[in-house]
Amino acid sequence: MSYIPARTAATFALLLALLASSQAHAEKPLDYNRDVRPILSENCFYCHGPDPEHRQADLRLDDEEAAKDYAIVPGDIEGSEFFQRLIADADTRMPPVESGKKLTPQQIATLKRWIEEGAQFQQHWAYVPPQSTEVPAVKNTDWAKNDIDLYLLARMEEEGLQPAPPADKVTLIRRVTFDLTGLPPTAEEVADFVQDNSPDSFEKVVDRLLASDRYGERMAAYWLDMVRFADTVGYHGDQDHNISPYRDYVLDAFNANMPFDQFTREQIAGDLLPDATIDQKIASGYNRLLQTTHEGGLQEKEYLAIYAADRVRNVSQVWMGATVGCAQCHTHKYDPYTIEDFYCLAAFFADVNEAEHFKVGTNALPTKRPPEIKVHSQRERAQLTSLKAKLAEVADDDAATTERLQKQIKALNDAARLTMVTESITPREMRVLPRGNWQDDSGPVVQPAIPTFMGTINTAGDRATRLDLANWLVDAKSGSGALTSRVFVNRLWYLLYGVGLSASLGDFGGQGEPPVHPELLDSLAIDFYEHDWDVKRMIKRLVMTAAYQQASDESETIRQRDPYNRLYTHQSRHRLPAEMIRDNALAVSGLLNLTYGGPSVKPYQPEGYFRHLNFPQRKYHADKKDQQWRRAVYVHWQRQFLHPSLKAFDAPSREECTVERPESNTPVAALVLLNDPTYIEAARVFAARVLTEAESTDEARLNKAYLLALSREPDSYEREILTKILNENRELYQQDPKAASQLVGIGLKPTESNLDAAELAAWTHVSRVIFNLDEFITRN
């Protein structure tokens, strides 16, 4: 038996059930990609698929011609050996018992019907160019706000379902502010929106959020997961390496709304662009983000092979939604990627200059990972230019201003940072490594090439370059740009709707889930590349729908019928990502420091947490000043020991590409919110804010606290519970001033001296309750 836990699998099964049960669909012929291929892929392709080495009985079922040679006779169930084996006696039945696979009666029925209907094959959906379709007609003509809604509604109507009512305005502004900026709206922003009755009130909010620097910070957090950005090398000594300017580049790119095709080119091949700018060189740091090592006794050849494989995994995951990594040792079991394809893709990166670090890497912090260049971020450079211009205009006798400006210029100059970049050298020889074995030199030498089944790549020279690869990845007409577009748009959809149109964000191959709304995904993909890969425009389109703005409440019927909300009959509700949980607490307390960009920061961390690191041994020094309260996207990312607060909320180590974080709900995470000094300090500062800003009755203060933290007032039950906590603790701290001063003394932020310590401590408890509420950490 096979234990399929994750939601993808469960979702998939439910989706299929949903499809199968649908009266409307029963009348249409089966769709190979949606109805048949997943069954074949899961149960048959492992032995009868693309991998020739493992193929049994010389039978291939993923290829139409081969399958119809004798095994499948269209329209003839009796004559189709394939089908007869599915229903044969146990000892000859397929799939064999040892495989652990078993077809359900429903699946057998589907395959039977498919053969009866003529056993039509289709090219795999992800590799077929997206098709424009007519926007479907709907019965309910009042609901849709744009085309996206029509696709969704048509399907709901087909299933006899209704969309949810619109979300209330408070919920809506909270949702969109978290989604687009990773922060909660302020009380004023909420009030303004609620009071704004103009028809474009929501659009104004969206435009404001997209124009805010906070947008880039939010998008960067997701992108950095995918490209596995971290502050340390990952292997062995896990020393710091120089890379923070790359993060600034990503922030700036999203904020400046750089077209996604350009964003792609600059990262994969910024160094190869004609007259590469500083920013393009910084961007080429993408090729250096992988885990590296200079562990004593390493064998260079082995690690060069490890690095090559790492890059293929990453580039194919990020841009192609493909698991090409599976072809490192053998031809892919389910998708048409061969082992040669794997090493041909790796060959694109054979020119990346990196081997020097095996020799010069040191156990210092940061270590050395040449080539590195010393840079200022885009904004720092702009600042410098403006300061120098000002300096030039200062009157000769104004020594004070001159000195001030010179000081600022010097400080900025001193703040230049090293960053790893890509430099191209003569490409090293790349061979196919049989079984992935780096010691086996018997494989053929390969040149850079795209997967064979996808055609050939254009190149001006003899040898295709990284730039050719980048261009191919975003060339929607003759490259794989349409696939890239589908992959990226699907991920934006996931960020805003909770689950992708195809739930398998990282696998658009045969084992992934076909999209629930293929026409919609195609239409969005086309729209994205036809509008210059404009990310902000796409995000705006996705949130300006009626579907996005629905309530997240679901009826019992819907919960039963479509528990994973694949038909988007309501919005989704999910726990905030790790970064937002931290930022939210800091934001509502007023502690949050919104400084933009720069080197990584170090929040409080349990003592001894780095005790297992060595070469060198590590002492963690938490930031002493207001760097302490920066946004989480800037937190030092130690691959081997990620900050435990972020980790507890599923932030990944960034050793590998992460396209979707799990969403766990564990006691370890509860302990963070209950006891981490970051949250205790934030609760105390929040309490002080409530005590200072609200009228001085308990009721007014509770109202204020709820308004600030949850954008609403408490009801009578909530007030009762919180009042009880308040009174209990008030009494206790009045009797025990020492305990009160201990509690309010937690954190660097000085205690508010004008406030009574017992009162502040008691309100800190009230704040702790609020900070631990499901509602506080849930995007609704």
Place this chain on the structure above:
Amino acid sequence: MSEFHPMQLNRRTFLSQTGIGLGSAALGSLLAREGLGASSSTNGVPGQPGLPNLTQRVKRVIFLCMSGGPSHLETFDNKPVLSKMNGQAFPESYTAGQPIAQLQGQALKCLGSISKFQKYGANGQEISDYLPWHAKMADDICIVRSMVTEQINHDPAHTFMNTGTAISGRPSMGAWVNYGIGCETDELPGFVVLSSVGGRNPQPIASRQWASGFLPSRYQGVEFSSTGDPVNYVRNPAGVNVRQQRNLVDAISNLNRHRQQANGDPEIASRIAAYEMAFRMQMSIPELTDVSDEPQHILDMYGAKPGDGSFASNCLLARRLAERGVRFIHLYHRGWDHHGGLKKYMDVCTGLTDKPTYALLTDLKQRGMLDDTLIVWGGEFGRTPMSQSGKGDIGRDHHIKGFSMWLAGGGVKGGTTYGATDDLGYNAVENVVHVRDLHATMLYLLGIDPEHFSVKFQGLDMRLTGVKPARVVHDIIA
């Protein structure tokens, strides 16, 4: 998606194990608030339906990782031929084209064992003089002298030993086991990691080694520390007592329940359960790590001084964790990377680990727990039969083609030696046991059919034992 088993407070256990002087009034109100019947106890976290699917020979694993890679030639693999050739050139026929670590490009010379071996126990198990306490348990342990692995540097070799692959991001064995068959406690994590101080400048060890990979986060190993808080954030903030914390958690749960009545979100029930368990962990972990209730003769048997962070103390903690239903207990002792100073550091390492290991096995045995515990001892690889000379005294380099580990406990044939390396202790040549075979055997003993224990990830059926067929080593199973 529920990520957490919605368990209820086990009131009786909570009361008997808090060990904290809650006033009777507080207790009374605690009970009243909970309003839970005695039947609500679950006593553990369930695994996957249908598992275990084989006879369960052991209930738990204690993995004693001798991190750095102990020399098989100074512990369990006696090679008289190698000793005779001491100082001579190492035959190239062995080493040509083989992976090699720090000895790359150097002249390779034989280094005979620096220790003597004697035979112990009913079957005459060969054990070196470095391990007098192991000698006393010769009849309990099954020595495997034919281990092989695929990674020659520490970091990837640990990753390979723990996850079955050197690619980062895959679940570790403790996570796999907890995912599969759950654990028998709902007050402690099912997978606990402890590492000890002492020995040579230790190799680093990454939290990747106890990660849950693509399995749900709740299966990841939780690291216990011998200094500071035993578990991150397990202590109340300063100025907050147990009763306040209890009331706080209750208020949170009440408000969450209230919220759930309004929006019906089933995830909230899991969150309430997670907070309950968090509070129970706050109560039970300090009690667990406080060994002041252990009698002196037990402390002496291990050689443990409470709070010293030693391997001895961790062995004692391992027993206490085992008693409380923790499924997978992983100890790291990180001093075994003896490139130089072999003599000196073998003394140090065996001095720190030999006796406590014996004590752990004996203590489990006297409590009747060895029968349902699997103990595994070994490093991420072994060491070369070639010498390495650097600054200090002679040592040995990393070696992956043949090394020794041992297993003991329920289901394992104690008093036996399995497999062999060649005359020079270089290649495992007889009954080779690959790391994936060790994984398969471990799963088998836990009642899990290794071949069909898989999870879908990136379209593939992922297994701890990997893609290639793994073999349950039935010959070492009683």
